[in-house]
Amino acid sequence: MSHAHHQEGWVKKYLWSTDHKIIGFQYLFTGMAMALLGGFFAYAFRMQLGFPGKSVPGYGLVSPNEYNALVTNHGTIMIFWFAMPVLIAAFGNFLIPLMIGCDDMVFPRLNRLSYQIFLLSALILIASFFVPGGAFGGAWTAYPPLSAKHQYSLTPAGATLWLLAVALEFVAFLMGGINFVTTVMNSRAPGMKWHQIPVVIWMIVVASIVFMASVGPLVAGAVMLLFDQQFGTGFYDPVRGGDPILWQHLFWFFGHPEVYVVLLPAIGIVIDVIAVFARKKVFAYKTVLYTAFATGILSFFVWAHHQFVAGIDPRMANVFTATTVLISVPIAEMIFVTIATLYGGSIRLTTPMLWALAFVAEFLIGGVTGIYLGSSGSDIYFHDTYFVLAHFHYTFVPIAVIGSFAGVTYWFPKMFGKMLDEKLGKLHFWATIIPFNFIFIPLFITGAAGDHRRIHDYSRFPDLARADLQNLRAIATVATVCMLVAQVIFFFNFFKSMKSGKRAGNNPWNANTLEWSAASPPPHGNFEVLPTVYRGPYEYSAPGRESDFWPQDEPPDGEAEPAQEAAE
Amino acid sequence: MTTAALPLDRPSGISPRRPAVASNAVVGMAIFLAAEIMFFGALISAFTITRISTPGAWPPPGQIRLPIEATGVNTGVLIASGVALYFAQRHGQAAARGAAKMLGVALGLGAAFVLFQGWEWVQLIREGLTMRSGPAGSFFYLLVGAHALHAVAGLIALAVARGKALRDALTPGFFTSARLYWYFVVGLWPVLYWRVYL
Numbered sequence: 001m002s003h004a005h006h007q008e009g010w011v012k013k014y015l016w017s018t019d020h021k022i023i024g025f026q027y028l029f030t031g032m033a034m035a036l037l038g039g040f041f042a043y044a045f046r047m048q049l050g051f052p053g054k055s056v057p058g059y060g061l062v063s064p065n066e067y068n069a070l071v072t073n074h075g076t077i078m079i080f081w082f083a084m085p086v087l088i089a090a091f092g093n094f095l096i097p098l099m100i101g102c103d104d105m106v107f108p109r110l111n112r113l114s115y116q117i118f119l120l121s122a123l124i125l126i127a128s129f130f131v132p133g134g135a136f137g138g139a140w141t142a143y144p145p146l147s148a149k150h151q152y153s154l155t156p157a158g159a160t161l162w163l164l165a166v167a168l169e170f171v172a173f174l175m176g177g178i179n180f181v182t183t184v185m186n187s188r189a190p191g192m193k194w195h196q197i198p199v200v201i202w203m204i205v206v207a208s209i210v211f212m213a214s215v216g217p218l219v220a221g222a223v224m225l226l227f228d229q230q231f232g233t234g235f236y237d238p239v240r241g242g243d244p245i246l247w248q249h250l251f252w253f254f255g256h257p258e259v260y261v262v263l264l265p266a267i268g269i270v271i272d273v274i275a276v277f278a279r280k281k282v283f284a285y286k287t288v289l290y291t292a293f294a295t296g297i298l299s300f301f302v303w304a305h306h307q308f309v310a311g312i313d314p315r316m317a318n319v320f321t322a323t324t325v326l327i328s329v330p331i332a333e334m335i336f337v338t339i340a341t342l343y344g345g346s347i348r349l350t351t352p353m354l355w356a357l358a359f360v361a362e363f364l365i366g367g368v369t370g371i372y373l374g375s376s377g378s379d380i381y382f383h384d385t386y387f388v389l390a391h392f393h394y395t396f397v398p399i400a401v402i403g404s405f406a407g408v409t410y411w412f413p414k415m416f417g418k419m420l421d422e423k424l425g426k427l428h429f430w431a432t433i434i435p436f437n438f439i440f441i442p443l444f445i446t447g448a449a450g451d452h453r454r455i456h457d458y459s460r461f462p463d464l465a466r467a468d469l470q471n472l473r474a475i476a477t478v479a480t481v482c483m484l485v486a487q488v489i490f491f492f493n494f495f496k497s498m499k500s501g502k503r504a505g506n507n508p509w510n511a512n513t514l515e516w517s518a519a520s521p522p523p524h525g526n527f528e529v530l531p532t533v534y535r536g537p538y539e540y541s542a543p544g545r546e547s548d549f550w551p552q553d554e555p556p557d558g559e560a561e562p563a564q565e566a567a568e
Numbered sequence: 569m570t571t572a573a574l575p576l577d578r579p580s581g582i583s584p585r586r587p588a589v590a591s592n593a594v595v596g597m598a599i600f601l602a603a604e605i606m607f608f609g610a611l612i613s614a615f616t617i618t619r620i621s622t623p624g625a626w627p628p629p630g631q632i633r634l635p636i637e638a639t640g641v642n643t644g645v646l647i648a649s650g651v652a653l654y655f656a657q658r659h660g661q662a663a664a665r666g667a668a669k670m671l672g673v674a675l676g677l678g679a680a681f682v683l684f685q686g687w688e689w690v691q692l693i694r695e696g697l698t699m700r701s702g703p704a705g706s707f708f709y710l711l712v713g714a715h716a717l718h719a720v721a722g723l724i725a726l727a728v729a730r731g732k733a734l735r736d737a738l739t740p741g742f743f744t745s746a747r748l749y750w751y752f753v754v755g756l757w758p759v760l761y762w763r764v765y766l
Binding site: 212 | 593610
């Protein structure tokens with residue numbers, strides 16, 4: 001196994017690598033590229049909604065079928081090819097070995113295969129836009145019979161390619177998840193007890209477990225849907241003894257835990273960033289863990305709130321209303337933990353800290369509006385309106401966009417050895433956050449007024465084609481364009497800093513966790529001497545110490561250096 | 569034997585510096601099998617829901633009967649294969665040759681099971697039970713087919729393990745994961761037999 005320090009070719013180093021950091025970057029860059037694609041789709045269909053019937057600059061006229069395909073694939077991409085790969089796969093791969101103090105994942109080749117399958121799935125999804133009939137347009141939830149019959153969906157090839165891409169993506173994440181959990185179990189640095197693992201790592205582990213436990217039913221449902229599409233079975237066809245609602249149960253049994261699969265890593269990033277920049281120990285670390293476990297377990301018992309309208313026994317609806325409202329308790333607890341951690345801290349408003357604080361503020365709006373949708377009574381009124389859409393964008397944008405930016409700006413110095421430009425970073429922050437609120441607050445209002453989702457052109461609905469509602473839609477569209485344009489600042493900052501940013505040094509933020517004791521960027525194998533852990537990850541501003549941080553691997557005062565370090 | 573398997577897939581060759589609760593191979597395979605159990609759990613529940621919500625008798629009148637007795641015998645064959653594998657494991661600690669022999673027995677019995685199920689499919693299709701002949705047919709081929717694919721994958725793993733044992737190259741990690749996987753395939757089948765055939 002000659003992986004060591006000789007020169008490797010570009011392909012071997014960046015495309016065929018088993019190094020967890022490179023695989024993390026592969027996921028990160030693929031995820032960012034897919035996010036741009038998903039953002040472009042949002043631009044195209046928002047322009048149609050804000051200024052219906054006009055040709056969209058850079059796209060052209062948006063036909064009803066194209067509109068459906070754009071909306072469907074926007075949702076699919078943002079969840080499966082942006083949020084998951086960046087939050088779990090990119091950060092999980094990059095951070096886990098570094099933060100638990102080992103040299104690589106336990107199954108590096110499985111890890112490489114995971115990314116390759118993921119890349120293949122992304123290519124298949126993109127290819128589905130170029131087949132006869134175009135890309136699938138039956139929404140990211142793919143409800144049958146619309147998704148099962150080509151006569152309805154009008155996308156014979158697109159629907160199957162979509163399904164295939166999603167299934168392959170799950171295979172990729174299954175491999176990644178096996179790696180994450182096994183690595184954290186078996187490869188932690190000596191001395192690192194379970195309550196000394198950084199929160200973000202715990203969150204990625206819990207999220208991986210929830211994902212792997214919930215994905216099986218969706219794969220089963222997807223196989224059945226594939227058979228309905230291609231082999232003429234009738235699993236979801238009521239005429240032939242099947243049941244279309246069955247798909248909804250299989251899909252949401254995965255789909256709702258999936259919300260927490262992406263939420264938990266984002267909250268983990270936020271809690272870690274807040275502890276560092278409040279210079280304070282995380283409030284109630286163990287409670288956060290128990291809360292995360294509780295969230296993971298509860299997340300398996302909320303899915304049927306998606307069937308309140310499709311049809312569910314009212315007695316079951318009551319049960320699922322209760323569990324759905326209940327799951328806001330652990331999430332609220334985590335939000336309180338972030339606030340309690342801030343309390344009395346010496347807060348430093350760096351760019352990552354701004355993102356972390358924005359997460360808390362914006363996610364709160366998403367969480368609070370969710371309570372209206374969780375109770376079956378009001379949900380029946382809000383069902384399938386823009387209120388629902390605004391609600392889940394107020395959860396998913398903080399998770400996927402804000403959470404990712406918090407993580408990328410915080411770990412950028414470790415990833416590339418350079419500092420990001422703080423001025424540009426803050427400019428980008430405000431230029432993203434302000435338009436974000438201008439997109440979705442108007443949509444809460446149009447939704448409450450009755451704006452139905454999945455409508456290409458409101459001019460055919462006299463009740464909704466009013467000027468006041470149209471103005472709100474136009475505001476949301478203009479804000480979308482602003483938010484997308486603002487990302488130019490980020491990419492400029494990202495690539496410019498990567499090339500010519502200020503050198504970061506090992507530990508620019510004075511943080512405690514193990515990754516900051518490795519070189520920036522860490523070499524193959526990560527650590528010169530594999531670290532030993534002496535304390536928890538959040539010993540900031542410890543009383544009686546001169547410096548306000550206390551790295552996990554720093555030997556306690558008065559104790560001799562461990563033999564292996566002395567020998568060096 | 570599992571403790572010796574630790575540095576299995578690590579190209580760096582740096583051995584772990586803390587005692588592991590279970591070896592990487594066992595943990596990894598256990599997680600994978602948990603996901604598999606959820607997959608089959610969903611298939612079985614989907615089938616059960618459809619079966620319960622179908623009015624009238626199940627299988628629907630006029631539907632071709634499934635060969636309950638013959639498949640029952642075949643179930644015994646598969647279980648015997650699992651037992652043979654258990655003995656291969658006990659041999660494995662003593663001598664690789666003995667392990668290879670019992671692995672061969674497990675492999676043969678497993679292959680016989682799959683071949684018999686395939687033959688049964690051919691008969692049923694000839695008699696007119698296909699994927700398209702209503703939910704009973706669709707679910708029959710879906711559930712049994714999903715299991716068959718897993719069985720074939722397991723047989724390949726056993727064959728590879730046997731080849732390695734003959735060359736004295738069978739690592740405990742590979743052997744343990746292959747075994748866990750085959751026990752899963754064997755243990756799952758009686759459940760499917762009970763739900764689908766009886």
